[in-house]
Amino acid sequence: MTAVCREGTMRRAGEERMLRYTLKRMLIGVLSLIVLATVTFFLVRIMPGSPFQQxxxxxxxxxxxxxxxxxxxxxFTQYLNYMGGLLKGDFGISYQDPSTEVAEVIKRAWPVTASVGIAALAVSVLLGTGLGILRAVSEKxxxxxxxxxxxxxxAGIPTFAAAILLLLLFSVRLKWLPASGLLSPAHYILPVTALALYPAAVISRLTSNALSAEMGKAxxxxxxxxxxxxxxAVFTHALxxxxxxxxxxxxxxxxxxxTGSFVIESIFTIPGLGREFVGSITNRDYTLILGLTVFMGAVVIAVNLATDLLCAWLSPETGRAYKKADGRQRK
Structure with missing residues (x-):
C-alpha cells in the first residue's frame, strides 16, 4: 500500500513538473513573440521610402x-496603437490593398504553404528514417x-539549386511534370522533393548514427x-x-x-506565405510584413514547444533533468 501511494505521489509530482515547464515555455513563447513584433515594427519603420510612394x-x-x-x-504612438490591435487579434489592413485585411491574406496563403510543408515533412521523415535504419542495420x-x-x-546541394535542377530536368527537358502552381497532385512533386531533400539527408544521418550507437548497448x-x-529488436527496443x-x-x-520557403514558392509560383512575404517587402507593405512575421513566429514557437514536450515525455533523462533544475530553483 505504501509503495502504491509513493508511486502515485511521484507520478503527480512528475505531472506538476511538466505542467510548470509547459507554462514556463508558453510564457517564454509569448514574450518572444512580443519581442519579435517589436523589433520587426521598428525595423520596418526605418525602411527608406513609403508604402504609398509608387x-x-x-x-x-x-x-x-x-x-x-x-x-x-x-x-511610439504608432507602436502602441499597433500592439493594442495585435493583442485583440487585429492584424490591420494591407496598405497596398486597403480592401483586404492582413488576416485574410494569411487565411488564403497559409493552407497552401502548409499543404506543401506537411507533404515535404512527411516525405523527409519517412524517407530519412527508412534510409537511416537501412544504413544502420544492413550488413552489405x-x-x-x-x-x-x-x-x-x-545535403550538399542548396535547396534553390535543387529546385532549379529538378525544374529544368523534369519540367523543361522531359516535360513529365508541371512547372508552376498547385492545381493537381502532380504539381506538388517538384516543390515537395526540393524541400524534402536536405532534411531527409539530415534525418537519415541522425537516425543511422543514433541507431548504430543503441545497437551496441547492453x-x-x-x-x-x-x-x-x-x-x-530494432523496432521494439532501439528505435x-x-x-x-x-x-x-x-x-x-x-x-x-x-512557414514556407520563399525561394521554392517563388521558383514554382506557389501562392503561399513565402511569396506574400517577398511581395510585402518589395511593396513596403508595413502591416502585411508585420502580420506575416508575427504569424510565422507563432507557428515556429508552437511547433518547437510541441517538440520539446514530446521529447520530455519520451526521454526519462529529460524528465530527471527538469526535476533537478526545479530543485535548484527552489533552493
Missing part, C-alpha cells in the same frame, strides 16, 4: 495618405556506402541474445531511444517547412 505619386498625396493611416504620428557495405553518398549529395544485445530477430535526436531536429525543420 507610380509617380506626388509628395502631397503621399503625405495625405500617410496622415489618413496615422503614419504621421510619433513612432555497398548499401551503406550508397545511402551515405546519396545523403552527402542531397539492452539491445540482451534482446538479441534472447533470440529476438534483428529487425524486431525509440535512437529517435530522440531526430525529434530534436524535426521540430525546427518542420517549423521552417510549415
Amino acid at each position: 507610380g509617380g505619386v506626388s509628395s502631397q498625396v503621399v503625405e495625405a495618405v500617410e496622415e489618413e493611416y496615422g503614419l504621421n504620428e510619433p513612432i 557495405r555497398a548499401v551503406r556506402e550508397i545511402i551515405s553518398g546519396a545523403g552527402m549529395l542531397a 539492452y539491445y544485445l540482451f534482446a538479441r541474445a534472447k533470440g529476438l530477430g534483428k529487425w524486431r 525509440k531511444n535512437a529517435y530522440l535526436p531526430v525529434l530534436n531536429y524535426v521540430g525546427p525543420a518542420s517549423a521552417s517547412l510549415l
